[in-house]
Amino acid sequence: MKFSANLGFLWTDRALPDAIRAAKAAGFDAVECHWPYDVPAAEVAQALAETGLPMLGLNTRRGDVAGGENGLCALPGRASDARAAIDEALTYAQATGTGAVHVMAGFASGDEAHQTFVDNLRYACDAAAPLGVTILIEPLNRHDAPGYFLTTTDQAREIITEVARGNLRLMFDCYHVGRTEGDVVTRFADLQGVIGHVQFASVPTRGAPDQGELDYAFVFKAIQAAGWDKPLGAEYKTQGDTDASLNWIKTLA
Template sequence: MPRFAANLTMMYREHEFLDRFGAASADGFKAVEYLFPYDYAVEALATRLNEHGLTQALFNAPPGDWAKGERGIASLPGREDEFRRSIETALRYAQALGNDKVHVMAGLLGASDDRAQHRDVYLKNLDYAASQAAAHSKTIVIEPINTRDMPGYFLNRQHEAQQICRQVGAGNLKVQFDLYHCQVVEGDLATKLKDLIADIGHIQIAGVPDRHEPDEGEVNYPYLLKLIDTLGYDGWIGCEYIPKEKTSAGLGWIREWLPN
């Protein structure tokens, strides 16, 4: 049976952030994820998780200056010391909140940047992140992101992400397979899931093309969710979509999957 995590960055935005935990729990979710925890004391987040019986599934390592448009620093030359500090911070939060996966964002590649240089930095930084995470029994995940939503993002395709994981060679470095991003860039979702499932560390979903509820748009999620279950994936599936209206009103698609 698929297990779903509410993405509190995108869902329940009709509530203040710390109130979203309770709203998700009231709707039947047993886990949550979000982009970043770092604006909040770790104790406040842990309290919300414990109060509502929720598991922390995932969050991202610090991405650089998000407000100024940075989208990760793992592939950025000259930012290696900052990257190492970001991994230390992420793992400290993960230890306190209990999630066993942390997403590391690659960053943006400028038109004149040397891709080979960025890739070399990326590999070395991922090797460092994975080694530090292994000491805490955590997994690092990397995510191909579509260039329509995030122009210039370094990593865009599933097989490239898999190749990078193989090259680094760390058993706790996996791919975060976001079906929304993959459909926008590549499509062929079912075949990719079948081919790559062994190296997928986390899955996320959203409707395509508008990133609303998964029961809207061009992707047949009932089929894919059953396939994911059949393939033996037992991790959380992050609901990283933007509700069309209030979150709870749009959850008809998930009622059959959520526990009573």
């Protein structure tokens, strides 16, 4: 198994370039992040080149976080802001060699929000295609993100079909699927044809994968048996020092 360290949650006590170096020292095969925009892309690119780790993905900005926003791309009337966030993410991805951008939908509902999301995703995919960048969408569970537009994998698949762009894929987060839908291994098998990246954390606490109700030894073996050979994203919350939480790499891989 190969693993990617999500530096939105891991080694958050360090600057992003140093977190990349820590991931390399810990034995990860890749890294990914949330919102790296406060760090110059050149510094991130240098750390990636130094370590030889690829950056798999990053997120579009959430918008006005203090005002309660968690993404812009399904918000009616905010197309200019959403597309500016997409452009920014793609520019940063290109500068750092990042392979995918997660386009965040935000808190919205209804037919207008759906059409807004579809239109903005087509914009994102068309802009990303010449750069060789994949666009990802991710359903978030109703416990952590009540009111988020994209909530289930079936909804995501329908949107991927409607957008009809070859570089739009599903971010399959075992944690969110486990909390919202359950039956993670069966859902993965059913959706594998549209999945672009896989993430994981314990259910229900979002801690390290060697705890909680989801048996990741079983999940990882099933994903591997299905022929998935890309790094799986460790996107879990630590209870302190990240290095102290990494025993699962030895016991579950």
